[in-house]
Amino acid sequence: MTTTAASREIDQAWKAREAALADRSIGGREYCHRLAIATDAWIAALAQQARDDHPRAPKFVLVAVGGYGRGELSPQSDIDLVLIHQSKQSMESVASAIWYPIWDAGLKLGHAVRTFDDHLELAKDDLDTATALLTARPIWGDEKMGEAVVEAGLKNWTKRKKRWRLELARRVLERQTNAGDVAYILEPDLKNGHGGIRDAHSLWWAECGGLVLSKEDNAALNECYDVLLSARVALHLATERTGDTLRLEDQDAAAAAAGAESADAFMADIAAAARTVAWVADEAWGRVDKGKGGAPREVAPGVMYIDGEMELAIDADPSIDPTYMLRIATAAARQQARIGRKSLDRLAEVLPEWPSRWPAGAIDKLVALLLEGHAAIDVLEALDQKGLISRMLPEWEPLRSKPQRNAYHRFTVDRHLWEAAANASELVDMVGRPDLLVLGALFHDVGKGYPGDHTEVGMAMMQELGPRMGLSEADTAIIITMIEQHLLLPDVAMRRDLSDPATITHVAERVGSQDVLELLHALTIADSKATGPSAWGSWKEQLVQELVERVSHVVGGGDVADATWTLFPDAETLALMATGDPHVVVDGTRLLVVYRDSPGIFSRIAGVVSLHGLDVLAARAHSDEPQLGRVSMGASEFRVQMPRTGVEWEPVVDDLEKALHGRLAIESRLVERAKTYRRRRTLQAADPGPPRLTFHDHASDDASVIEVRCQTKIGILYRIAKALAEVGLDIRHATVQTIGSEIIDTFYVRDWNGDQITDPGHRAEIERAVLHSIG
Known part of the structure; x- marks a missing residue:
């Protein structure tokens, strides 16, 4: 063959590859x-050209390994090749002719x-x-050598299979722990996550x-593997870059590429595919080198503990008593054991749809x-893999594997509800009715599987x-209230003035009783922690606790005037204001900033905070009532999110002092910062939409409450506050909340x-003025 x-x-081969890539x-x-x-x-x-250019080179074989060896080459995958030879001569020149x-x-x-020999060693x-x-x-080269490489590789594996199996099991656990669950997290690692592509490889x-x-597991594994591999191909085609993590901003494009x-x-x-892969993998690895668990013993009526797994007794008949499903599940969670495959298959085969009214005691x-808390989640997953939860609760089916692609939620709807219920189980000491707490946590978002407002839909469903589950009319009404009001406490705590009588009266009327207030408080904590790390923190916890204490006083019969004490300005702030000087x-x-009051001061402080890259969690402002012959003083308090690198406060304080005296060009500095500012990556399912202002x-009884929603950007609080000052408004209180790339600011x-x-x-x-300032 000539060079030409x-x-x-x-x-020609390259063009054929390009055509395959574009198909x-x-x-x-x-x-x-x-x-x-x-x-x-x-x-x-x-390789042929390399051989032609080096005719005296020893025999060699070019072998594809890894994903390329499997014949599974994604658009942005590495091409993994090994050049194998049996010579003492250097093969670098031949290899370079192929690699370059x-x-x-x-x-x-x-x-x-x-x-x-080196490769096999x-x-x-x-x-x-x-x-x-x-x-x-083998891709090209000496056929016998290629066959020998493949054969030796298999012999090496089978000869050391126990060692490799244990090492592989350890590596699987380590990888899954680092990468998280493909099925449940907002931005899954399709390859390395728990239930991902690598889990299927490891099983094979x-x-x-x-x-x-x-055969059943292998068939399910292959079917789900195809789904995951298709998603990875779509991701590579959509982004035209390497990577296995399906990021939020790429999901729409990847979905389009996948059709x-x-x-x-x-x-x-x-x-759904990843859940099945994870379940098959966990069950299979659980059988690896499993020892005997002692003599079988009955741990609940009709439930046996055998070799570390829960099994139904021979005489247990789920077709007559469907609550055997819950009985074996509770026993498994309590012992932190799996439900045996025989029993799961048996339940799947004979368990009927539950009756229109549950059997007596089923709700208990x-x-x-x-x-049983978090120990119940793996058990619920096993039941769900066999479709058993939907037989008990047909309403559950639309929730299965339903994604929540927004900035707050890290789990699918079904997993979020399991996590919320598990969190709630740890808070039972806060309430008088632990049963209603865990049930309310399980069902608070049940309407998300259906069209319409999920709260209204969930309330109607619970009615x-x-x-049907056997709850009394009174208990059903309480859970309906929990569904209706499950966002009440966090929304009010983060967006309203807790010293305003109208705020406390409003919440007290919605709650109605101390029992419901306790349940909502615990549900707020459980729900927030199940939502994600950005949904719960010490500041939010403090505000919710303060709100609950105030409302508790009122629903307990106390006067609302006694529950609206102000925490700002406190004694320290009043003392500083009394000096008549800035601080x-x-x-x-x-x-805390104390100043001689004048229009626009609050906005200047917000501008300085933005200049130094500090995220505002909440802000409060107070102004003295004007008095003849006396300088009117004001004070503003900002709660900021502390960056990981900490804050160098000296330049912040220096700029604040300049701003208070009108000696800092805030507007131009913010423009300069915006030009050089590298926006931090935020999780947002979609554009928050056009800015909007709502009265x-x-x-409030003594102020007008304005809520502003818009996309976050450098200096946005400064611009809004400046616009409010320009139209003659005095900010008495402000709260700031950021969700992904959207801010929700409330001004009294x-x-x-x-x-x-x-x-x-x-x-x-x-x-x-406000919408213009937002731009």
């Missing part, structure tokens, strides 16, 4: 296989050059090399070492399971579901005469 002919063959008519394994075959031809042509064209083409290459001690050889595939490698998978109906449907399919058994005080994450009438304002804003024309100008 070889080059022509390489070019969107197929996906998943078929796409990967076709791309691998096309890549084989191109690399074989490169691959690099020049912009592809990522995993490469090695080894003798046959490495495989004896290195798990990655050993597993790579299990899927090794373990099969080569004697692990037994049933999915929507991103939600795309993510739901991934979650469900409560008992939920009170029917409560009596800046820093205390941890609290920034909440009746939310009065005009400079101390009156509420009622004039429609003035309101229209306020809205105009």
Whole structure:
């Protein structure tokens, strides 16, 4: 073959590879296989040219390993190749003739050059090399040598199968712990996460070492693997970059590349597939080197503990008594054991749809399971894998694997509800009715599987579901109230002035009783912690606790006037205001500024805070009532989120002092900072939409309450506060909440005469000014 002919063959093979890469008519394994075959031809042509250019070089074989060896090449996958030879001569010149064209083409290459003996010696001690050889595939070169490499790789694995199996099990656990669950987290690692592509690979490698998978499990594993691999292909096609983490901002594009109906449907399919992979993997690895668990013993009526697993007794008949499902599940959670496969299959085979009214005592058994806390989650997952929860609760089916693609939620709807119930089980000492707490936690978002407002839908569902489960009318009403008001406490605590009588009266009327207040308080904690790390923190916890204490006083019969004490200004602040001089005080994450009051001071302070990159959690402002012959003093308190690197407060204080005296060009400095500011990555499912301003009438007795929602940006609080000052408003109180890339700011304002804003024309100008300031 002449150089020209070889080059022509390489070019043709490359074009065929490009065509395979661009073919969107197929996906998943078929796409990967076709791309691998096309890549084989191109690399074989490169190898042939290398041989032609080095005719005296020793015999060698080019072997594909890893994913490429499996014939599963995703668009941005590494091309893993090993050049194997049996010579003492250097093969670097031959290898370079193959490697460099691959690099020049912009592809990522995993490469090695080894003798046959060196490669097999490495495989004896290195798990990655050993597993790579299990899927090794000769691409070009000496056929006998290629066959020998594959055969030796399999022998090496089977000879050391127990060692590899244990090492593989350890590696699986380590990887899953670091990467999290593919099925439940907002941005899953499709390859390395628990239930991901690598879990399937590990099971198939373990099969080569004697692990037994049933035909049913292998079929399910292959089906789900195709879903995950298709998602990875779609991700690579959509982003045109390497990576296995399906980030929120890429999910819509990946869904479109996969031909999915929507991103939600795309993510739901991934979650469902990953749940099955994870369950099959956990069950299979649980059988590895399992010892005997002693003599079988009965741990509950009809439930036996056998070899570390829970099994139904022979005479237990779930077809007659469906509560056996809950009985064995509770026993498994209590012992932190799995439900045996025989019993799960038996339940799936004979358990009927539950009757229109649950058997007597069934609700108590469900409560008992939920009170086992986080130990119950794996058991619930096992039941759900067999569709058993939906037989008990048909309303559960639309919630299964349903994604929540927003900034707060890290779990699918079903897993969020299990996590909330598990968290609630740890808070039972806070309430008089632990049963209603865990049930309310389990059902607070049950309406999310259906069209319409999820709270209203959930309330209607519980109206029917409560009596069916055997709850009394009074208990059903309480859970309905928990569903209706499950966001009441956090929303009010984070967005309202807790010293305002209207705020406390409003919450007290919604809650109605001390028992419901306690349940909502515990549910708020359980729900927030189940939502994600950004949904709960010490500041929010403190505000919710303060709100609960105030409302508790009122629902207990106390006067609302006794529950509206103000915490700001406190004695320290009043003393500083009495001096008549400006002051800046820093205390941890609290920034207190005292000043001679004038329009726009609050906005200047907010501007300085933004200049130094501090996130505002909440802010409060207070102004003296004007008195003849006396300087009017004001004070503002900012609670900021402390960055991981800490805060150098000296320059912040210096700029604040300049700003208070009108000696800092805040506007221009913010513009400069915005130009050089690298926006932090935030989790947001979609654009928050156009900015909007809302007046909440009746939310306060002595101020007008304005809520502003918009996309966060540098200096946004400064601009809003400045706009409010320009239209003659005095900010009495402010709260700031950031959810992903959306901010929700609430301002209690009065005009400079101390009156509420009622004039429609003035309101229209306020809205105009604020929305213009947001831009």
